[in-house]
Amino acid sequence: MKYQYRWALLFFLTPVLLWLVLLIVLPQIDLFIMSFRVENDAGEMVWSIVNYLNFFNEPIYWLTFVRTAVYSVLVTFLTFLIALPVAFYITKVVKPKFQGFLTLFLLLPFWVSEMVRVYGWMILLRESGVINHFFLKLGILNHPIEMLYRDSTMMLGLIYTSMLFMVVPLISVLESLDDSLIEAAYDLGANMWSVLFKIIIPHAAPGIVSGSIVVFMLTLGNYLTPNLMGGKNSLWFTEQIYNQFIASFNWNQGSAFGFLLLFLSSLAIWLGLKLSKQTLRKVVQ
Amino acid sequence: MIRSLPNSRAYTLSFKIYITLYFTFLFAPLLVTCILAFNDSQFPSLPWKGFTLEWFTGNLQERVGIFHDQINLDSIWVSIRVAFFVTLLAVSVGTCGAFLFEQEEFPLKQFLYFLMLAPLVIPGVILGISILMFSTTLGIYFEESWNMDVSLFRPGFWLVVLGQFSFISTLVALVVSARLKKFDRTLEEAAMNLGANRFEVIWHITLKFLRPAIFGAGAVAFLMSFENFNTTLFLVGSEATLPINLYLQVRDGSTPVINSISFLLIVGTSLAALANLYFSRKKD
Numbered sequence: 339m340k341y342q343y344r345w346a347l348l349f350f351l352t353p354v355l356l357w358l359v360l361l362i363v364l365p366q367i368d369l370f371i372m373s374f375r376v377e378n379d380a381g382e383m384v385w386s387i388v389n390y391l392n393f394f395n396e397p398i399y400w401l402t403f404v405r406t407a408v409y410s411v412l413v414t415f416l417t418f419l420i421a422l423p424v425a426f427y428i429t430k431v432v433k434p435k436f437q438g439f440l441t442l443f444l445l446l447p448f449w450v451s452e453m454v455r456v457y458g459w460m461i462l463l464r465e466s467g468v469i470n471h472f473f474l475k476l477g478i479l480n481h482p483i484e485m486l487y488r489d490s491t492m493m494l495g496l497i498y499t500s501m502l503f504m505v506v507p508l509i510s511v512l513e514s515l516d517d518s519l520i521e522a523a524y525d526l527g528a529n530m531w532s533v534l535f536k537i538i539i540p541h542a543a544p545g546i547v548s549g550s551i552v553v554f555m556l557t558l559g560n561y562l563t564p565n566l567m568g569g570k571n572s573l574w575f576t577e578q579i580y581n582q583f584i585a586s587f588n589w590n591q592g593s594a595f596g597f598l599l600l601f602l603s604s605l606a607i608w609l610g611l612k613l614s615k616q617t618l619r620k621v622v623q
Numbered sequence: 624m625i626r627s628l629p630n631s632r633a634y635t636l637s638f639k640i641y642i643t644l645y646f647t648f649l650f651a652p653l654l655v656t657c658i659l660a661f662n663d664s665q666f667p668s669l670p671w672k673g674f675t676l677e678w679f680t681g682n683l684q685e686r687v688g689i690f691h692d693q694i695n696l697d698s699i700w701v702s703i704r705v706a707f708f709v710t711l712l713a714v715s716v717g718t719c720g721a722f723l724f725e726q727e728e729f730p731l732k733q734f735l736y737f738l739m740l741a742p743l744v745i746p747g748v749i750l751g752i753s754i755l756m757f758s759t760t761l762g763i764y765f766e767e768s769w770n771m772d773v774s775l776f777r778p779g780f781w782l783v784v785l786g787q788f789s790f791i792s793t794l795v796a797l798v799v800s801a802r803l804k805k806f807d808r809t810l811e812e813a814a815m816n817l818g819a820n821r822f823e824v825i826w827h828i829t830l831k832f833l834r835p836a837i838f839g840a841g842a843v844a845f846l847m848s849f850e851n852f853n854t855t856l857f858l859v860g861s862e863a864t865l866p867i868n869l870y871l872q873v874r875d876g877s878t879p880v881i882n883s884i885s886f887l888l889i890v891g892t893s894l895a896a897l898a899n900l901y902f903s904r905k906k907d
Contacts, residue, residue: 345821346722346727346821346822346825347723347727347729349719349822350719350720350722350723350727351723351727351729353715353716353719354716354719354720354723354735354739355735357716357720357788357789357792358735358738358739361754361785361786361788361789362738362741362742362745362789363738364757365750365753365754365756365757366745366753368753368756368757368760369749369752369753369756369757372756372760420645423638423641424641424642424645427638427641427642430625430626431625431626431630431635431638432626433626434626442900443646443649444649445896446893446896447649447650447653449846449892449893449895449896450653450888450889450892450893451849451850451852451866451888451892452850452852452866453850453852453866453869453870453873454653454656454869454885454888454889455652455653456873457652457656457869457873457877457881457885458651458652458653458655458656458885459652460873460877461652461655461656461659461667461668461877461882462651462652462655466666466668467668468655468659468668468669471668471669471670472669498648498649498652501649517625517627520625520628521625521627521628524628555744555746556746558746559746559747559748559749559853560853561748561852561853561856562852562853562870565874566870566873566874576746576748576853579748579752580748580856580857583752583755583857584857589756592752593752593753593756596748596749596752596753599746599748599749600745600746600749603744603745603746604744607744
């Protein structure tokens with residue numbers, strides 16, 4: 339019995355260990371080491387913190403970093419603002435027979451590739467796009483305007499892409515909210531806002547936190563949407579990483595950037611978990 | 624406020640308007656993409672110039688429909704192959720992970736579990752660059768130490784498979800674990816009392832029980848791999864996957880062929896999503 343048990347453990351442990359060590363742990367360690375290596379004048383690789391100093395000395399680098407972080411926070415907050423009424427409507431307001439149907443339709447667009455969704459927005463918003471066409475036809479505009487390649491459209495794209503990861507946790511957390519709490523508050527004369535701030539939001543806090551963490555992380559690490567919908571001046575930090583790796587071929591600088599991004603996203607997750615006293619285990623489930 | 628309470632008409636009406644706007648926001652880009660795939664025009668934009676299927680079936684000099692567009696067809700085939708291998712690997716290793724964390728006891732279990740969740744919280748771009756760097760480091764090492772040139776370590780098909788596998792396995796493991804938690808372990812004890820060994824129990828009993836979860840996780844893994852962009856971007860070699868290929872085309876200007884591909888993807892994934900939902904409803 340004991341003998342068999344050990345074999346089973348080994349059978350399950352080996353592939354999992356191979357996967358985690360070879361594809362996660364060692365590559366991350368390598369990334370960390372490489373970010374402290376730099377080529378000196380003689381063409382040899384030496385230890386140095388120059389890659390990190392570059393980041394702080396070149397305003398373009400750290401400005402992009404700060405911009406990406408601030409915009410990601412903004413996207414997370416706006417996504418929450420838009421998603422909360424939707425989740426509330428589906429769980430509490432609409433007739434129960436429409437619930438399943440609405441939820442299904444809510445999820446459907448997110449099965450489609452992000453590339454296709456961004457492309458859809460591009461043909462809607464660009465200068466020769468569908469929205470401009472209708473505005474011209476209706477006489478709202480005299481000449482087409484370029485709605486793409488602005489920070490606001492980039493935000494729109496990011497909010498659109500992240501929506502699912504906010505709506506789903508909110509729906510599941512609001513489903514567990516007992517209707518009689520809201521009824522009691524109503525009977526005691528509470529208005530809509532006090533119900534919202536004293537009952538709904540405190541109850542939904544775990545869902546809000548897990549949704550926000552996921553949305554923030556995905557927005558921070560997004561490349562496609564800022565690259566295709568943002569303008570030339572709206573650089574995202576992932577684009578800086580891409581430029582270092584693919585365009586400048588400076589992998590050491592790129593790994594320093596990568597490590598900074600990883601640090602920021604881990605910090606945000608850690609803060610979110612601490613503030614809400616949750617564990618990672620709970621959030622992912 | 625909620626359906627059991629009296630609501631003012633203004634409240635109900637404004638909520639209905641909001642929800643309508645929200646669903647318009649969700650579906651507008653997809654619908655427009657689909658509709659413009661059938662527009663008889665050289666550009667994916669209005670005005671409407673009549674219905675045509677040429678962006679699917681056409682094979683003219685200036686209009687090559689998707690069914691004759693070799694570059695795009697090749698990239699679809701690459702994506703299908705990548706997704707096939709990723710699904711195969713992720714389902715096998717992910718299921719091992721589920722058994723490991725649900726049914727086995729060993730030192731450092733909590734730590735390893737935490738490590739297994741890590742791929743979910745590491746941005747895809749970072750996974751991509753770290754795997755690219757590590758494989759290059761290994762490649763140089765093999766080259767210098769043993770004078771071996773290992774093509775696996777260069778960006779290309781298998782590196783893309785490994786990169787996507789590295790985080791999709793975690794999802795599979797979580798989905799399968801959730802099902803394994805509901806498994807009644809007295810069934811295993813009964814089988815063992817009747818003389819089955821551990822592997823026979825797993826093969827004949829536990830895996831049978833897990834089958835719906837494994838198929839569901841496999842479908843999700845396939846789709847996630849098929850659509851992955853961030854991790855793939857850094858690992859791709861000469862064989863571009865479909866999202867990468869579409870990205871390159873959209874960046875340099877677009878033709879309605881992209882709409883016709885998008886149309887096929889939207890219809891395909893919607894059907895897959897509905898089928899997945901139907902089967903998961905049925906098993907509950």
